[in-house]
Amino acid sequence: MKMNTTILEVQNLKKYYKPHGGIFSAFTGKENVIPAVDDVSFYIKEKETMGLVGETGCGKTTIGRTVLKLTPATAGKIIFDNTDITHLSAAQFRPLRKQLQMIFQDLDAALNPKMRIKAILKEALKVHRRLSDAEMDRRISELLEMVNLKKSKLSNFPNELSGGEKRRVGIARTLAVGARFIVADEPTSALDVSIQAQVVNLLRDLQKELSLSYLFISYDLRVVELISHKVAVMYLGQIVEMGMAGRIANAPRHPYTAVLWSSLVEKKSNESIKNAGNPNESQWGVFDFERPSTGCRFAPRCPVYHANGHPTICTDPATSPQLRKLDAAHQVRCHFPL
Amino acid sequence: MTTGPILKIEDLRTYFYSRSKQAFNRAVDGVSLALKKGETLGIVGESGSGKSVTALSVMGLVTAEPGIITGNIGLKTNGVQKNLLQDIDDYVKLTRDNARSVAVAKDNPRWQRHVDKVMRGVRGKEISMIFQNPKVSMNPFSSVGRQIREAIMLNTSINNRKEARERALYWLEHVKIDSPRLRYDNNPYGLSGGMCQRVMIAMALSSEPSVLIADEPTTGLDATIQSKIVSLLGELKSTVGVTTLLISHDIDVIKTLSDRVAVMYGGKVLESGPSKEILSAGQHETHPYTAALLASIPTARQIREKSYLQAIKGDVIDTVNLPQGCRFYARCRQVTKQIKMQCKHQEPELREISHNHKVRCWLYFDE
The missing domain is CATH 3.40.50.300 (P-loop containing nucleotide triphosphate hydrolases)
Structure with missing residues (x-):
């Protein structure tokens, strides 16, 4: 190695x-x-x-x-x-x-139940970098592709996703900031x-x-x-x-x-x-x-x-x-x- | 020894009405199972496949507002045959259209009373259950010994406190709790997860039930404790000989403990038969779902070579919008050209492919 x-x-x-x-x-x-x-x-x-x-x-x-x-x-x-x-x-x-990021153990506690998936990812992007809306959208679709998540899920709330999908969102969020x-x-x-x-x-x-x-x-x-x-x-x-x-x-x-x-x-x-x-x-x-x-x-x-x-x-x-x-x-x- | 199964579930359907979606969630959709005396039947499947709801339906615990339940659950003990869902049609009516349920009419309060009446003397006495989370399932303000004693006095002929206490200690010893006399006075929070699970098992067995339902008895415990609980259950199987319905998503646990197995997916049994035959990967013909499930467990070779795991693509089926054809079609890898149309549009029957081994798949229809 x-x-x-x-x-x-x-x-x-x-x-x-x-x-x-x-x-x-x-x-x-x-x-x-x-x-x-x-x-x-x-x-x-x-x-x-x-x-x-x-x-x-x-x-x-x-x-x-x-x-x-x-x-x-x-x-x-x-x-x-x-x-x-x-x-x-x-x-x-x-x-x-x-x-330095973390993928948390508890799927449900890690995602805000009142935010749509798009907002959750957007928030992560916003915290560390200032991006235009167009750039933001491009970055989000890039992230989704990386973790194999369907684009239609962006408008869903966390409780509408399955366990595997929630985990993907969690991973996408850590990647969003460039971990x-x-x-x-x-x-x-x-x-x-x-x-x-x-x-x-x-x-x-x-x-x-x-x-x-x-x-x-x-x-x-x-x-x-x-x-x-x-x-x-x-x-x-x-x-x-x-x-x-x-x-x-x-x-x-x-x-x-x-x-x-x-x-x-x-x-x-x-x-x-x-x-x-x-x-x-x-x-x-x-x-x-x-x-x-x-x-x-x-x-x-x-x-x-x-x-x-x-x-x-x-x-x-x-x-x-x-x-x-x-x-x-x-x-x-x-x-x-x- | 009686012939015929102790517990026979026929065409059990448990639906939940989802108001937001204006549709039924068909959690259990026509499940038939039979449990013979002394055997252990395992149910495996992913989360959302309807394993636990099947168990709860048998216990008569699905009476929450939106629940609907139809079918037959026959319980035969001491020569007395009982249908746990008798006269259920008087309270719950399903209208079917194209074999899909479309409307429901029910009388909730009367149904609730009716279920309680039927289940009295059955729940806890004839059928007892080990729940998934032992700590939550016990009263935190009462010592574990007292809780077992209570169960004994309620469910057996013993109605003397002292005798019941001795009996409780006997069962605590039986599930290998160290120094049971000391532990008797412990409250549940004073015990570790593994010990709590042992106490739960003792409590379930103390009423000497005909059928024991174990719902994920090892989930959430540490690996070292898990294997101890599995070997305890294995020992109890030979010493006490209780008929068990074992539910788990852990294939290894089912393989170790059960004689027969039913593989569930999306509320239906896709495959049933001897567990050794079905759960030994790649050695026998199985349903594509079972094969895929077995393949997704990391094998020793995959670990050694650090190769990729064979994941089942897609997600567990949504039981609200069920497809017309086979439930596993969307994730199935073994669909061939010849059967593709059938898979997509027509649901296969559960059919025997070898002795006692039934599979619900078009691959095994020769026509």
């Missing part, structure tokens, strides 16, 4: 949320924070797609939002196109904003398989045509593997494994990645990993963000930890695993990689 320049780099990004403590915590003076994103670093090159996978609540969407400065970062650095955008003010950031980097937050999760395939193909076509870079957030592992060049797997706010998509999917080194991939119903034949899954079911899906277990956060659910007879290195806070390089393009956060 031809190597391009880095378009986005994230260094040690942290996003902590402070829950509403109420009157009681004011007296105890205890500061409880939820580390939604905890020390995450990665980079995305031009024309590259990075997939971000993980379970609900692991911080995928928070990363997407923080990178686009939709929510301020607690610590760390976000560098877009050699500019540090972490601490730019809204006015300073405005010229860059059009290059170069797009955070796609679960773009296919609310769609049927047949429509999902259309959207995935569209996103890949657009990437080739317009040299876009994506941060593709999804819990659909197959789609992520298909569309991404590299994949980062997240668990409780941390990246536990990162590498080329094919490697992560076919030869995962972190136990969590293995569990995640084996959970695909289709790949049920992979019984060995499945059976190694944690017998203690109550741990599944119940995360206590406020008190992450000491040491490795995945240890309570980890099949390797249980198989190895609960080694203390996994739970000791002093030796909590760091993301380390296995080779040039593969990093893993585990003491006992598979």
